[in-house]
Amino acid sequence: MGPSTPLLVLFLLSWSGPLQGQQHHLVEYMERRLAALEERLAQCQDQSSRHAAELRDFKNKMLPLLEVAEKEREALRTEADTISGRVDRLEREVDYLETQNPALPCVEFDEKVTGGPGTKSKGRRNEKYDMVTDCGYTISQVRSMKILKRFGGPAGLWTKDPLGPTEKIYVLDGTQNDTAFVFPRLRDFTLAMAARKASRVRVPFPWVGTGQLVYGGFLYYARRPPGGPGGGGELENTLQLIKFHLANRTVVDSSVFPAEGLIPPYGLTTDTYIDLAADEEGLWAVYATQEDDRHLCLAKLDPQTLDTEQQWDTPCPRENAEAAFVICGTLYVVYNTRPASRARIQCSFDASGTLTPERAALPYFPRRYGAHASLRYNPRERQLYAWDDGYQIVYKLEMRKKEEEV
DSSP: OOTTHHHHHHHHHHHHHHHHHHHHHHHHHHHHHHHHHHHHHHHHHHHHHHHHHHHHHHHHHHHHHHHHHHHHHHHHHHHHHHHHHHHHHHHHHHHHHHHHSOOOOSSOHHHHHHTOGGGOOOGGGGOOOOOSSOOOEEEEEEEEEEEEEEOSSSSEEEEOOTTSOSSOEEEEESSSOSEEEEESSHHHHTSTTGGGGOEEEEOSSOOOTTOOEEETTEEEEEEOOTTOTTTOSTTTTOOEEEEEETTTTEEEEEEEOSOSSEEOSOTTOTTOSOEEEEETTEEEEEEEETTEEEEEEEEEEOTTTOOEEEEEEEEEESTTEEEEEEETTEEEEEEOOSSOOOOEEEEEEETTSOSOGGGOOOOBOOOOSSOEEEEEEETTTTEEEEEETTEEEEEEEEEEETTSOO
16 A cells, blocks of 8 residues: 555545434435325325214215105106096097087177178189098097107298108297208207208298298298388288298299288287198198188189188187197198297188088197297198297197098
């Protein structure tokens, strides 16, 4: 070893003391941190044990309550089923009583005795209608109903084209609008986001009421011309019929409806002035005028030219009427009450004279939401497409021969 070795040893010995002091402090610091962590872990374990005990106690308390709630729910469900069965039975009994005690004819008693308005005749207005088809059916009863969905506002119209593609659905929401929804098929209409599946067809003039009709690829509707109902002009209380081509999106024809002093035909649907209908015989219009503000009028229209071929003054009252439709040349008027209740066909008028009021069935519609804003008959399916307080409903009809007894 050289002379520098003692110096190195002395240097190392001089530094060993500070290093040992630093290591001692580090060990003490680590011990304190570990002790703090152990204390926190112990606290967490205590809290977890306490929460687990509280959860067990809560579960033990809730299980009996859940069992009681389940029993009460089953009891309520059973009671609701019982009440529903009683309501159905009551409705059947009411229908039976109505068949045993039929409603009074739609003509007032004094008119029948004196030959008043019930027997009025105005030239060719009340001549019997000559059927162009061999259709001879009338309604026997409303066999069933199906609620599709809720789309749009309280008033509107949805339908199919009885002469067009069988799957397309046409929806016209509101009583004053200019845009119709067209759905490729019924399944698309029933989807939650149905509007995304629809194409929109905009008409040049807004329609009035819920009396529109899709027939043979055309949209027939009434518009309020300048000076129309409420306008105060020369065309006061008149409406213009529009024939709109749905594919080309153009107006093919238009005509002022040949009746003066138009008023809403239905006492419960005051936004509609002309209600268009289609059946096996073609195109019809239901309306009313100030000349006889108590009863409905019926007109047969030419779907090609919109000309009025024939007109009738019916005995069906306007009061409490909410909608109407035509089947095989017979007008069926549906009545309700102002506080919406159970709708019923209470008056019919056969333009051909084959079906007498005594032989006509007067069935009820199942009670659901409110009142019908529109009813459209599809002769190809023998179904009614109804708009009831924003709900779209399909009624299946049971038919019978007009000559058969009720």
